[in-house]
Amino acid sequence: MSAGASETSRRRLSRKHREWLAAALFVAPDALGLLVFLGVPMVLALGLGFFEVTGFGGISFAGLDNYRKMFADPLFFDSLKVTIQYVVGFVVGVFVVSLGLALLVQQKIPFVGFFRSMFFLPHVVSLVVVGLVWQFMLTDGVGVVNQVLEAVGIGGRSWLGDPQLALGTVVLVSIWFFMGYYMIIFLAGLQEIPREYYDAAKIDGARSWQLFRHITWPLLKPTSFFVLLVSTITGVAGLQAFDLIYVMTKGGPANSTSLGIFYIYQQAFQFNDYGYAAAMSSFLVLLLLAATALMFVLTRGGRFETE
Amino acid sequence: MVMGPQKGEDREMKSIERVGREESGGMSRRRFLARGASFALAAAVTGPGLTLLSGCGGSSDSGALKFWQFYGPGGEVEAQGKWFEDAVKGWNEGHETKVELQYIPVTEYLNGSKLQTAFSSGDGPDLFIISPGDFLRYYNGDVLQDLTPYIKDEARSDLYPNVMATREVDGKIFGIPMEVEPMAMYYSVKAFEDAGLSEADVPETWDGLLDVAGKLKKGNTFGLLFDTNPGYYQNFTWYPFMWQGGGDAVTASSQKSAFSSKGTVQALQFWQDAIESGVAPRKALGTGANDIVANLSQGHAAIQNCGIWAVAALEANAPDFEYGTFKLPLPPGGEYTTDLGGWAFVANSKGQNPEEAGRFCAWALASMSEQSVTRGVDWIAGADSTVAPRKSVQQQAEQQGAFDEGPMKFFREEAFPGGRGEPRYTPEVYKAVSDAIQAVQLDGQSAQDQADAAAEKIDTFLQTYDGARIV
Numbered sequence: 001m002s003a004g005a006s007e008t009s010r011r012r013l014s015r016k017h018r019e020w021l022a023a024a025l026f027v028a029p030d031a032l033g034l035l036v037f038l039g040v041p042m043v044l045a046l047g048l049g050f051f052e053v054t055g056f057g058g059i060s061f062a063g064l065d066n067y068r069k070m071f072a073d074p075l076f077f078d079s080l081k082v083t084i085q086y087v088v089g090f091v092v093g094v095f096v097v098s099l100g101l102a103l104l105v106q107q108k109i110p111f112v113g114f115f116r117s118m119f120f121l122p123h124v125v126s127l128v129v130v131g132l133v134w135q136f137m138l139t140d141g142v143g144v145v146n147q148v149l150e151a152v153g154i155g156g157r158s159w160l161g162d163p164q165l166a167l168g169t170v171v172l173v174s175i176w177f178f179m180g181y182y183m184i185i186f187l188a189g190l191q192e193i194p195r196e197y198y199d200a201a202k203i204d205g206a207r208s209w210q211l212f213r214h215i216t217w218p219l220l221k222p223t224s225f226f227v228l229l230v231s232t233i234t235g236v237a238g239l240q241a242f243d244l245i246y247v248m249t250k251g252g253p254a255n256s257t258s259l260g261i262f263y264i265y266q267q268a269f270q271f272n273d274y275g276y277a278a279a280m281s282s283f284l285v286l287l288l289l290a291a292t293a294l295m296f297v298l299t300r301g302g303r304f305e306t307e
Numbered sequence: 308m309v310m311g312p313q314k315g316e317d318r319e320m321k322s323i324e325r326v327g328r329e330e331s332g333g334m335s336r337r338r339f340l341a342r343g344a345s346f347a348l349a350a351a352v353t354g355p356g357l358t359l360l361s362g363c364g365g366s367s368d369s370g371a372l373k374f375w376q377f378y379g380p381g382g383e384v385e386a387q388g389k390w391f392e393d394a395v396k397g398w399n400e401g402h403e404t405k406v407e408l409q410y411i412p413v414t415e416y417l418n419g420s421k422l423q424t425a426f427s428s429g430d431g432p433d434l435f436i437i438s439p440g441d442f443l444r445y446y447n448g449d450v451l452q453d454l455t456p457y458i459k460d461e462a463r464s465d466l467y468p469n470v471m472a473t474r475e476v477d478g479k480i481f482g483i484p485m486e487v488e489p490m491a492m493y494y495s496v497k498a499f500e501d502a503g504l505s506e507a508d509v510p511e512t513w514d515g516l517l518d519v520a521g522k523l524k525k526g527n528t529f530g531l532l533f534d535t536n537p538g539y540y541q542n543f544t545w546y547p548f549m550w551q552g553g554g555d556a557v558t559a560s561s562q563k564s565a566f567s568s569k570g571t572v573q574a575l576q577f578w579q580d581a582i583e584s585g586v587a588p589r590k591a592l593g594t595g596a597n598d599i600v601a602n603l604s605q606g607h608a609a610i611q612n613c614g615i616w617a618v619a620a621l622e623a624n625a626p627d628f629e630y631g632t633f634k635l636p637l638p639p640g641g642e643y644t645t646d647l648g649g650w651a652f653v654a655n656s657k658g659q660n661p662e663e664a665g666r667f668c669a670w671a672l673a674s675m676s677e678q679s680v681t682r683g684v685d686w687i688a689g690a691d692s693t694v695a696p697r698k699s700v701q702q703q704a705e706q707q708g709a710f711d712e713g714p715m716k717f718f719r720e721e722a723f724p725g726g727r728g729e730p731r732y733t734p735e736v737y738k739a740v741s742d743a744i745q746a747v748q749l750d751g752q753s754a755q756d757q758a759d760a761a762a763e764k765i766d767t768f769l770q771t772y773d774g775a776r777i778v
Contacts, residue, residue, distance in 0.1 A: 055427045056448030057657070075742075140588045141527035142607070161535055161589020163750045250418065252537040253589065254750035255742065269420035271734035272444060274427070 042285075048278035055272035066279035076280060078255060079263035080287075082167060086259055087235035089171040090178075094231050095224070098179045102186035103212075116187075120180030127177065127240055131247030134173045135160065160249055163256035170244055170257050177240070182227050189223030190216065225299050229292065236288045237261065260284050371407035372433035372664050375422065379410030383600075384623045390690040394671050394682060404663040406434065414594065418538060426450060426655075433658035434667060436650045437482065439473035439729040440539040440737065445653070447733070447774035451481040452654035452661045457669035458483075465697045466673065473731045474651055476775045482651035483672040485686055486693035488614045490547060490646045491722040492516075492636070493599060496629040498523050498609035509633045513548075513577050516610070516636045520586035523609035530586035532608035533578055534596035537745050542737055543646055543729055544596065544612055545744055548574040550727060551641040556740055557732075557765065561777040564765035566740070567758045573638055575747040575754035582748055589749060604628040614648060615722070618692035618714045632717045647726040649696065675699070684709075694723050731778050739764040 052062040070076055105116045122130065137144045138159040146156030159169040197215050206214070234240060238261035245251060251258035251266070258266075260280070268277035374395065378387040391408055399405045409432065415421050425431045426448065437445060445451050455463075458480060467487070474482035499505065502522045510516040520530025534541040549555065554570025557563065565571075581587035588608065593601025599617035602608050604625040611617075612635075621628055635645050652672055654664035671682065683700035687693045688709030695701035704710065710719040732740070743761040746752040 054448055055423060056445075056450050057429065058448070139592060140590050141529070142592075158589035161749065246418075250536050250538060252745055252749070253535065254745040254748075254752075255537075256750070265420070266738075269423045271738070272423065272448065 045278045046282050048275055049282045050279075051275045053274035053278075055268075055274050062275055066276045067283075069276055070279055070283060075255070075258075076260075076263060079258050079260045082256065082258055083236060083238065083260040085167060086171060086174075086238070086241060087232060089168065090174050090235045090241075091228065091231045093171060093175040094178050094182055095227055097175055098182035098227070099186050099224075101179060101183040102190055103216075105183065106187060106190050116183075119183055122177050122179075123181045125177075127243035128247055130173065130177055131244045134244075135248045138169065161253055163254045166249055166253055166256045170241065170248065173244055173248075174241055177244075178231070178234070182231065185227055186220070186223060189220050192223075193219045221299075225295070229295055232291060232295070233288060236284070236291065370659070371405040372658070372660060372667065373409050374406050374434035374667075375409050375411050375416075375425075375432040376436045377411050377413040377416040379408075379412075382413070384619050384690065386623075386690040387619075390682075390686055393685075397678065397682075398667055398670060402663075402667075404660055406667055417540070429657070431655050431658065433655050433660065433664045435653060435655070436485075437653055438539070438543075438648060438650055439731045440543060442473060442482065442731040443733050443775060443777070446476060446481055450655055450657055452656040452658075452665045453479045454481060454483060454654065454665050454668050454673075455479045457665045458673045459675065462669070462673045462675050462697075465675065465699050467696055467698065469728055470647065470649070470696045473728045473778050482653045483668050484649045484651040484696035485672055485683070486649040486691060487696050487723070487726075488616055488648040488693050489718055489722040489726050490544060490612065490614050490635065490648070491718065492610055492633050493603055493613055493617060494610045494631050494633070495603055495606070496631055498525075498528060498606070499631075501525070502609075506631065509631070510636050511634075512636050513638050517580060517584060517586060520581070520610060521584065524586050525609075528606050529588045529608045530610060531581055532591060532596055532602055532611040533581060533587055533748075534612070535582075535589055535591060535749060536595050537741050539737060540595065540597055541744060542732075542740050543648055545574065545578065545740075546730065547635055547644055547646045547727070548577060548638075550644045551635070552638045553642075556730065556736055557769070557777050562769060564762040564769065566743070566765055567755075567762035570638075571758045572754045575743060575758060577638070578744065578748045579751065579754065583751065600624045603630065615693050615714075615718045616691060618718070619690070622692070630714075632714045632722070634721055643725050645722055645726040646729055647694075647723070648729045649693065673697070688715075694719060728778075733768070733772065733774065733777065735768040735772075736765055736777065739768075 049066055050062060050064070051059050052065070053059050101119050105112055105119065109115075138146075140146070140158045140161060141156060143156075143159075145159065150156050157165060160166050193216065197219075198211055201211055201215060238259045241259055242261050242265065245257050245259060245262050249257045251262045261284070264277045264280050264284070267273045267280065374391075376391060378391050380388050382388050388410075395406045395408050411419075411421055422431070422435065426445075431450060442451075455478075463480070466483075470484055470487055471480065474480060474484060494509070499508070502525070504519065504522060508519060510519045516531065523530035534544050546556075549571050552570030552573050554568045554572075554574060555565040558565045582589060591598070591602055592605065592607045596602065596611065597613065597616075599611055599613050599620055603611040603613075603617075604621060621630065634643060637643060652668040654661055654668055658664055670679065672679065680699050680703055683695055683697060684704045684707065687695045687700060688704040688707065692715060695704060705719075710716050739761040743757040746757045747754045
């Protein structure tokens with residue numbers, strides 16, 4: 001009995017090891033890629049923030065000079081302000097729109113698969129193409145958006161040329177691009193909710209809003225947290241918004257769409273101040289970590305439990 | 308109690324293995340995992356290796372000098388790409404060190420990061436082209452080869468001094484211009500006629516320009532187009548309006564800002580008035596206000612501020628479009644000037660063979676040989692439409708009748724004289740000026756406040772600046 005148990009234990013251990021090894025090998029290429037192309041550059045960028053780097057091979061230790069410059073740079077704080085405005089608009093907008101779409105396409109309606117595909121379709125297009133197409137549609141005077149507005153008696157506007165409108169326009173295009181992606185995530189969350197809850201509530205006379213308020217919303221909280229977290233990171237990092245801004249506005253008009261990430265890009269690649277750009281990047285990462293930590297604390301790690 | 312679950316688990320595992328075999332065509336799960344893992348390992352090892360290998364193949368290991376520029380196949384004017392090809396072919400036929408053209412799309416070259424990142428990674432091109440607006444960035448980065456030793460005295464004196472001023476430092480030449488591009492105003496003859504205007508109504512003052520633009524605004528056609536995209540090009544097009552009233556970004560000694568001045572403030576205000584009066588759009592079509600085909604010829608604007616290159620662009624892409632040209636209008640008491648832009652060949656001092664790269668620049672654009680002069684003529688009066696940066700080329704082009712009539716005659720005789728070379732400002736000065744233009748033009752800010760703020764930024768920067776003189 002004892003010898004048999006020991007042999008079984010060895011076999012189990014051996015199998016576990018083999019599976020662990022196989023799993024590790026499967027993960028290795030991706031992990032290696034992340035380490036080489038993300039981890040190492042991140043560490044280097046953090047270090048570069050303490051150096052003056054010209055972009056032509058010149059490098060010298062600068063201590064905290066780049067950080068001092070950053071805190072005295074009004075344009076950097078302006079870009080942070082624009083980033084916050086963008087993030088708030090984008091996160092709230094994409095959350096509401098994608099949740100709404102998910103609730104719609106969850107219904108048993110004809111051609112629901114077609115509608116799901118259509119809503120997701122923008123997300124498979126290159127952001128540069130998206131930027132160019134929207135720029136064309138939003139053209140002053142002759143753009144299709146202004147033509148439609150003028151046809152219904154609303155005067156056309158300069159959507160990308162007016163500082164009061166440009167950021168909002170970029171936010172709307174961003175939402176349009178991402179809504180299908182987050183819709184799919186919400187849809188997965190909705191389909192996890194057991195139908196029995198709804199059936200029982202309906203028998204008790206619950207109406208649509210009550211079903212949503214007392215069943216859907218509470219049970220969708222983990223998914224909601226995921227969407228909030230990922231969309232916030234997407235917004236603050238601004239990697240997707242960068243493409244749109246680069247194509248549609250170049251940070252203008254009057255810096256109204258100059259997100260933090262765009263200002264960092266300008267400092268690094270247009271003004272050759274790599275050290276300063278690295279310092280600002282490090283600061284932006286810190287802000288992002290703080291925002292993420294705050295969300296985790298407020299939502300108790302996405303569980304939203306009071307106990 | 309312990310054995311039960313183990314047996315059960317073993318049975319379950321065997322069952323899974325059986326399903327696995329069935330699903331993978333007879334292969335056991337163990338073998339499937341093992342083979343998958345081997346494959347993944349192989350991919351992990353060979354993937355980066357392949358990337359490295361392909362990277363080796365992509366660079367110019369042939370020893371040829373890489374020449375980056377944006378006049379490539381499929382460009383706006385096909386002959387321009389051909390001119391570059393012919394120049395390189397001519398060099399390669401008579402020299403051991405070859406030159407290899409590499410085409411970078413124009414938007415990426417002007418506003419992208421490709422050129423900069425290439426230098427940052429120590430793999431900048433051996434040859435490339437730059438405008439004065441970008442000169443100091445590369446000069447101060449110590450990557451521009453001194454071209455003086457490769458240019459004979461006779462050829463040097465053939466180059467116009469005012470054109471060379473922004474390509475020289477301490478008497479040494481670091482760039483050889485291929486062209487001189489004055490800015491002017493273009494107008495649509497049809498739009499003028501439709502508004503009941505004629506050539507006699509061509510405005511000569513800023514107020515007159517806004518007045519005529521107001522008459523030309525009709526439906527979706529704006530009366531006037533200035534650039535609105537933030538960037539080097541917008542600054543370039545705005546400078547002459549600042550200079551006309553005596554304004555400047557820095558003093559002649561380059562020690563202090565001159566931006567907070569009457570000339571600067573009125574130029575900022577003029578561009579704001581054009582937008583706020585509704586005669587000028589907030590966005591240009593196509594690639595921007597340098598794109599005359601997408602804007603003037605398509606009826607987006609009736610008058611457009613653009614450079615001499617638009618003559619060739621219209622001839623190639625809108626040959627039937629009827630247009631006229633006139634000099635930049637003046638402010639009250641102003642003195643005429645315009646901006647003389649243009650690209651120059653430069654060599655990378657840290658490239659694989661800076662000396663041969665320098666020789667190529669001189670051979671192509673600054674030699675007294677017949678081929679070099681003819682090449683210059685072919686560019687300014689063939690592939691492109693510009694004024695020449697050197698006397699011999701200009702004379703030969705004039706002898707051939709390139710400036711005898713039409714818009715080229717206008718540019719040579721009216722727009723070009725009195726022009727000032729595009730200034731070479733550092734990125735910090737450029738950014739301060741750009742922010743002021745944008746804030747006043749598009750955000751309705753006070754011209755005086757923005758001029759003061761920009762002057763302060765420039766002064767702060769100049770206190771620690773120790774690069775080449777800002778001209």
